Amino acid sequence: MDSQLYQQKLTGTLEQFSELLAQPETYAQLLLVSVIYALAYFAANRIRKLFPLLSDSEGNTAATPLKKLGGHLGSLLFPLLSITALTFAVEGSGQLLGRSWLVHIALVVALLLMVHSLIRDHVRNDFIAFVFRWIGMPLLFLHQVDLLAPIVAVLESMKITVGNIEFSAYGIARVALFGSLLFWFGRVSNSTGQEMIRRQEKLDFRTREVAAKLLEVAIFAVIGVLLLQVMGINLTALAVFGGAVGVGLGFGLQAIASNFISGIIILLDRSVSVGDFIELEDGRQGYVLELTLRSTALETFDGKIIMVPNEKFVSGTFTNWTHKNKKQRYRVDFSVAYGSDIRQLVEIIKQTVASHEQVISGDTIPIEERPDCEIDSFGDSGVNMFVEFWMEGIDDGRNRVGGDLLLMIYEAMRDNGFEIPFPQREVRILNEQNGKV
Template sequence: MDLESIYQRLITLSDQILLVLLQTETYAQLALVMLIYAFAFFFANRLRAYLPAFAEAPPDAPLSPLRRAAGHIGNLMFPLLSILALGFAVELSASLIGQSWLVKVALVIAMLLVYNAIIRDHVRNEFIAFVFRWAGLPLVFLYSVEWLGPLISILESMQVTLGNIQISAYGVVRVLLFGSILFWLGRLSNNTGQEIIRRQEKLDFRAKEVAAKLLQVTIFFVIFLLLLQIMGINLTALAVFGGAVGVGLGFGLQAIASNFISGIIILLDRSISLGDYIELEDGRTGVVRELTLRSTTLETYDGKDIMVPNEKFVTESFTNWTHKNQKQRYRVDFSVAYDSDIHKLVEVIKAAVASHPQVLSGDDIPLEERPDCEIDGFGDSGVNMFVEFWMEGIDDGRNRVGGDLMLLIYDTMREHGFVIPFPQREVRVLNKQSLNDDRQ
């Protein structure tokens, strides 16, 4: 194509554009479109003003999922009202004005606004939002202008045959596009559903966790079946093949299945809850921070996370220090010299320990839970004593009481003149005369 032909085409195109701009029908359509957009904008704002639930939701505000979803619906009111009105305006413009191409363009723009608002409000991942915009917006445009059908026919004609399998460019694009949308919708619905379930105050923790996990499994199972349908795989044949494969996988994945079933059992039998302090058979301890259907996460007081398979909580024994009662009893040992007034010491130590703010004490506390000081035995250098006390929680982390009480007992004994013994040895000379003879 030479420059002369290009120049002639540009002249022809400019003449057509000028002819369109000089037509009265063009400005009539433009006026109709502007009127519809103005009406939709005004009516959407009035609706959001009268219905505060559909008002703009602040991004960082602690709102419920339903309130935030209502705010997102409010963002769609303007383009949806525009689409509704422009749908009628297309037929109206065609019958009254004789043309409707500009109204159809405005309808396509309104559809693109809806699609873009959905991506803006619901897609948090920047890469996925980028893909949806630059892949989805052209598809919406092509569908609106009725060019998508011919494009699909061209892509279907681009095929590669591998034995009895035919792979087309359209099939690959369809699986990638709809697969991404399905997994995004599954993740979004899963997160929203779990958040709604966990906000239900009438349900206890275990019922919430069971419902949330079952919802997660159900959503992704449905997505998997839909993706198979999109790929064109016959589910009947897959069921026969899956039965044979399932037997083989059962042996290899029995540990995963065991942990999955154990997770359900743990949630149902109420043996472990979030915040419980667990001690395993091997001596490892930690606070339960997360319960999943595969493992339980224990957080130690030195900042480490222990991932424990759920099967261990079903097949092995463990100690749950705070399962039904947060109160725990602890003991601090010390010694005093033999010539001490033990009766006075007992009362002094009991009063000192009871003064600690984290130790349970007072007349409203049962007698067996108040601080108690007793003799443990008679040692080589002094009387072995101990004091028992109860407190809320575990004596570790933020509740470190044992060290404070040791220092408190030490200061109290020194204040009242009690001596803490230490090992001593006596050397006696039985025959002084023989010793002197040996020296001479």
């Protein structure tokens, strides 16, 4: 009986399909769909030619974020125009031909293909792509064929109550789908917006960083509010509750809030920039690797990363070696034996230090920035001297100059007959009997 019933249903379906194929309205719909696709294709190409910003920028690594965004929109022109025209064609076909099932099928297929292309080309996260592909697309299909409402009613009936809170299968699915969509959209908007801001060469670095961080905070604040709306949470009641909780959390989050505000102040007052060499009060020092709204990362010469709370740069004292000027003055100390020709040695040491490629020297350099050798003091064993010089950057790491200069000074003194003094002591032996030596 079951096989006969199934055969009868299959025979009836085939007969209905044959009747549809025999109707002139079916071919009229097929012609209408073909014309719409052809017009949409030519219109999309024409628009891309009129507006070069919408041309495809795939493979162009030098394209700006705005150009890439325009290229993505341009690739969607054909499906968008097709979907728009098919939407009107469904109504027009129903009124003029009395039937619109074929046009409606074409509209559903176009929607699904466009969504699939968007997921494939723009969603990089595997989990979010899985949610869109296996939950979002089936829901879109059910909505287009008017089968979503009965399923929603069934899912809403599947619920549990815990006190005054109700959990339904529909609510969980809705939060999972729209939450994934919101966070994906927020991440894409944030990365695209920050890249566009950081490409604005007319703005200085600090202004770009402040704008990028404020954009990030604003985007995720809006996403949080929208997600609360999707979850069905009353924002009015939440505002009253949040005010009470905020007072309590304010004391516990003082450090976080202080570092957040300090980060904005640092970016605005231009006291610290990426690449600056910073020395803290406790002696730790390093190059500024990254500025965030919570902390600043310093990279030391031995490869360590020091995370410094931003509050330290606002309330404490620190030394920025390269804030205004990359040039720094350094000093190398040495000694020479008594009896040496100091005037001759001074000229030799000046020429020796000036010959180093990283030392600033030359007739065009101001005299106060040229290498200078002077007497520091008279020691127990010799004359203590020093040489001062200017150089670009910090005398450490890749720019280690002090050690090279000490070796060059030693070789210059040795080659010119100058001796480096050794500790000397004069011992006198007295005659104990008569007190004479």
